[in-house]
Amino acid sequence: AQSVTQLGSHVSVSEGALVLLRCNYSSSVPPYLFWYVQYPNQGLQLLLKYTSAATLVKGINGFEAEFKKSETSFHLTKPSAHMSDAAEYFCAVSTLGSARQLTFGSGTQLTVLP
Amino acid sequence: DAGVTQSPTHLIKTRGQQVTLRCSPKSGHDTVSWYQQALGQGPQFIFQYYEEEERQRGNFPDRFSGHQFPNYSSELNVNALLLGDSALYLCASSLRQGRTTYNEQFFGPGTRLTVL
Numbered sequence: 001a002q003s004v005t006q007l008g009s010h011v012s013v014s015e016g017a018l019v020l021l022r023c024n025y026s027s028s029v030p031p032y033l034f035w036y037v038q039y040p041n042q043g044l045q046l047l048l049k050y051t052s053a054a055t056l057v058k059g060i061n062g063f064e065a066e067f068k069k070s071e072t073s074f075h076l077t078k079p080s081a082h083m084s085d086a087a088e089y090f091c092a093v094s095t096l097g098s099a100r101q102l103t104f105g106s107g108t109q110l111t112v113l114p
Numbered sequence: 115d116a117g118v119t120q121s122p123t124h125l126i127k128t129r130g131q132q133v134t135l136r137c138s139p140k141s142g143h144d145t146v147s148w149y150q151q152a153l154g155q156g157p158q159f160i161f162q163y164y165e166e167e168e169r170q171r172g173n174f175p176d177r178f179s180g181h182q183f184p185n186y187s188s189e190l191n192v193n194a195l196l197l198g199d200s201a202l203y204l205c206a207s208s209l210r211q212g213r214t215t216y217n218e219q220f221f222g223p224g225t226r227l228t229v230l
Binding site (some may be wrong): 004041046049090092100101103104106107 | 116117145147149154155156157158159162171204206208210218219220221222223224226
């Protein structure tokens with residue numbers, strides 16, 4: 001079984017400040033890890049994914065995440081927040097043995113202050 | 115290239131009724147997964163269809179059933195609706211390319227179901 005914990009249901013940052021959204025996972029087998037973004041009244045868009053290649057993963061819109069096995073973490077960062085980054089962010093885990101089903105965290109709402 | 119499409123966009127039903135939601139996968143994809151996203155929560159896996167069969171199921175009662183057609187499109191059916199079934203229902207498609215690779219799931223915009 002796998003699970004995801006996202007610390008902080010709401011995060012606020014000023015425009016231009018560092019964005020850090022936290023995600024910790026639990027998996028008994030090597031995981032695949034993902035960050036998705038959801039804008040109001042829309043579906044999910046993949047930001048980036050870790051599939052056992054490089055541990056530092058770069059995604060769209062300037063986001064990146066680092067897989068740290070020792071810490072079971074996959075935190076999402078962006079050096080400089082933009083107003084358009086305001087959205088809900090979901091971390092998810094999957095494994096090959098789970099028929100590729102995604103298990104999501106409860107989400108983090110990011111607010112960007114002017 | 116059309117992405118994942120879902121219909122209808124919004125739906126209002128009353129308790130006890132039945133509902134059918136539809137999903138057309140991204141071109142070239144053969145696998146469809148359904149997720150339920152309650153307000154303020156992350157999506158939860160309902161089930162996955164491949165080759166017209168349910169391959170994996172999450173922790174949802176039998177009131178939730180599905181179907182996949184030869185053209186890979188899919189339906190989600192929910193019987194005896196409860197107030198708690200109110201949610202955004204998301205469809206995701208992917209290409210099942212063997213057991214040693216992971217292929218990205220592409221999500222549709224969802225169907226917002228309200229049960230009164």
